[in-house]
Amino acid sequence: MASKLKARIVKKKPGKWTNKHENFSIQISGLYDIWNPSVSANRQLEAYNATTKSLQNLIGTVSKKGERIRALGSAWSISRAAATDGRLINTKPLNRLFRVSDPSISDSYTGDSKNLYFVQCGVSIGELNRYLRLQGKSLKTSGASNGQTIAGALSTGTHGSAIDTGSVQDFVKGLHLITGPNRHVWLERASDPVTTPGFADRLEAEVIRDDNTFNAALVSFGSFGIIHGVLIETEDIYLLEASRIKLPFNDDLKQVIHTLDFSRIPLPEPENRPYHFEVVINPHAADDQAFSTVMYKRQYQENNAERRRASGGFQPGDDFLGVIGTLLDIAPSAIPTAVNQLLASQYREYSGRTGTLGDIFSATGIRGKATGAAMGVPLEKTLQALDAILKVHNRSKNFPGVIALRYVKKSDALLAFTRYPPTCIIDLDAVDNQTARNFFRGVWREFEMQNIPYTLHWGKANELTSENLQNMYADDLDIWLNIRRSLLDEENRFTFSSPFTDQCGLSE
Numbered sequence: 065m066a067s068k069l070k071a072r073i074v075k076k077k078p079g080k081w082t083n084k085h086e087n088f089s090i091q092i093s094g095l096y097d098i099w100n101p102s103v104s105a106n107r108q109l110e111a112y113n114a115t116t117k118s119l120q121n122l123i124g125t126v127s128k129k130g131e132r133i134r135a136l137g138s139a140w141s142i143s144r145a146a147a148t149d150g151r152l153i154n155t156k157p158l159n160r161l162f163r164v165s166d167p168s169i170s171d172s173y174t175g176d177s178k179n180l181y182f183v184q185c186g187v188s189i190g191e192l193n194r195y196l197r198l199q200g201k202s203l204k205t206s207g208a209s210n211g212q213t214i215a216g217a218l219s220t221g222t223h224g225s226a227i228d229t230g231s232v233q234d235f236v237k238g239l240h241l242i243t244g245p246n247r248h249v250w251l252e253r254a255s256d257p258v259t260t261p262g263f264a265d266r267l268e269a270e271v272i273r274d275d276n277t278f279n280a281a282l283v284s285f286g287s288f289g290i291i292h293g294v295l296i297e298t299e300d301i302y303l304l305e306a307s308r309i310k311l312p313f314n315d316d317l318k319q320v321i322h323t324l325d326f327s328r329i330p331l332p333e334p335e336n337r338p339y340h341f342e343v344v345i346n347p348h349a350a351d352d353q354a355f356s357t358v359m360y361k362r363q364y365q366e367n368n369a370e371r372r373r374a375s376g377g378f379q380p381g382d383d384f385l386g387v388i389g390t391l392l393d394i395a396p397s398a399i400p401t402a403v404n405q406l407l408a409s410q411y412r413e414y415s416g417r418t419g420t421l422g423d424i425f426s427a428t429g430i431r432g433k434a435t436g437a438a439m440g441v442p443l444e445k446t447l448q449a450l451d452a453i454l455k456v457h458n459r460s461k462n463f464p465g466v467i468a469l470r471y472v473k474k475s476d477a478l479l480a481f482t483r484y485p486p487t488c489i490i491d492l493d494a495v496d497n498q499t500a501r502n503f504f505r506g507v508w509r510e511f512e513m514q515n516i517p518y519t520l521h522w523g524k525a526n527e528l529t530s531e532n533l534q535n536m537y538a539d540d541l542d543i544w545l546n547i548r549r550s551l552l553d554e555e556n557r558f559t560f561s562s563p564f565t566d567q568c569g570l571s572e
């Protein structure tokens with residue numbers, strides 16, 4: 065018998081929509097809040113499936129009006145990836161999660177089935193961290209903060225600096241994707257099967273096991289439809305022991321940042337490769353110093369976990385995006401002093417701070433209007449890219465921000481901007497003003513003039529076009545477009561396009 069359950073949907077009026085960081089506003093024709101039907105524990109699956117149907121009905125209704133629709137996570141993206149001129153669906157209330165039971169796991173799955181969790185799209189990284197901790201499990205990595213939803217984070221390729229681990233999308237093993245009013249699919253890699261056919265049957269979804277399709281949908285920023293559920297692979301809970309040291313920005317450190325050969329600098333454990341490595345460079349510093357944050361993995365012990373965060377100053381996992389906006393409205397001539405003061409007062413050395421991944425990379429209070437651009441470059445090009453950035457900086461010396469280098473393993477996702485093995489991500493976190501935007505543009509032009517290969521974070525400041533995307537992703541871009549065409553018919557391709565995908569040449 066067909067279920068009578070329906071998701072609760074509340075429509076907000078048309079109006080101006082602004083992203084969380086207030087980088088831009090856009091006129092939209094509506095925003096829907098959606099909640100799962102409220103049911104007893106033994107009817108969770110029925111409720112989830114009812115929400116799938118309600119989402120499909122909503123897509124159908126909007127599409128019939130000739131309008132576009134887009135799933136919204138936490139609206140943390142600085143770019144217009146989450147924006148639309150049509151309607152938004154606020155997925156944040158969709159936050160069920162459970163462990164996948166053994167009968168649903170394929171015999172071909174080579175990992176430990178106890179690490180697999182099914183997570184509804186709106187669950188935040190913070191919620192996941194708290195839930196998994198109680199299960200004795202942990203995410204393999206996350207960004208520096210925890211406010212993103214799982215679907216929003218993976219859709220733009222959110223990363224930290226776990227040098228041998230990868231980004232959020234890289235621990236995803238299955239996707240439940242709603243591609244239109246009449247189709248929803250369960251996607252897995254053919255080369256990495258995880259669930260039995262019975263699992264997709266329970267979601268009432270069509271199964272597609274194909275590596276390219278899965279790798280295309282992973283980083284697709286809402287353009288493949290609505291990701292309703294995500295199968296993630298976790299691991300046993302662990303601790304991270306973090307230290308931050310100030311180092312001269314000399315030849316030894318320069319050698320490290322483009323080789324990751326750590327033997328040249330005095331890290332706390334010279335014999336061990338760290339889990340996390342990050343370098344922050346203040347372009348305004350007079351003393352040619354840099355800060356290196358390094359973290360080692362440790363076995364979990366409850367006593368050693370730092371549950372409460374110390375107050376004030378930058379915490380071990382903090383990024384600059386959260387606080388740099390406090391420098392807003394400072395006169396250009398005062399920028400160097402202001403950035404130096406911010407670092408001197410808040411960015412301190414420490415050693416041996418220990419916590420779980422969730423303790424270390426926890427909530428960032430967003431203060432002021434900040435922006436950030438993140439360029440992915442091949443490891444061996446890091447130094448050249450950094451020199452190019454400093455060259456642009458030296459023209460005016462008024463970049464209202466700092467430079468941070470983070471590193472991650474190459475992703476299999478076709479449009480992951482972490483596409484180099486490994487990728488150095490150069491974050492330019494800054495006050496959101498015209499000077500910063502001009503600076504980003506100057507850096508991208510300089511990279512192009514010097515033929516430095518680079519990509520740009522989908523969720524951060526960018527001016528992507530079909531031309532520069534072709535340079536960045538080459539054949540993978542065409543494969544991605546072809547897979548989108550094969551999964552979504554013309555009408556649904558329009559429905560899940562946006563001004564951002566139009567600008568990128570990704571709507572067709």
Ligand SMILES: Cc1cc2nc3c(=O)[nH]c(=O)nc-3n(C[C@H](O)[C@H](O)[C@H](O)COP(=O)(O)OP(=O)(O)OC[C@H]3O[C@@H](n4cnc5c(N)ncnc54)[C@H](O)[C@@H]3O)c2cc1C
Nearest residue numbers: 137138139140141145207208213216222223285286291523
């Ligand atoms: C303070 C701050 C710190 C940050 N730190 C980092 C960091 O350390 N590392 C890093 O890589 N990035 C970082 N970012 C960028 C951020 O992680 C990404 O922009 C991320 O995508 C935001 O997730 P969200 O849930 O807010 O998604 P949104 O911004 O709401 O959406 C992002 C994209 O995902 C799509 N989407 C959302 N939900 C769904 C769904 N259910 N189905 C299909 N598509 C969906 C949207 O359409 C959109 O295209 C930071 C941003 C901020 C503001």
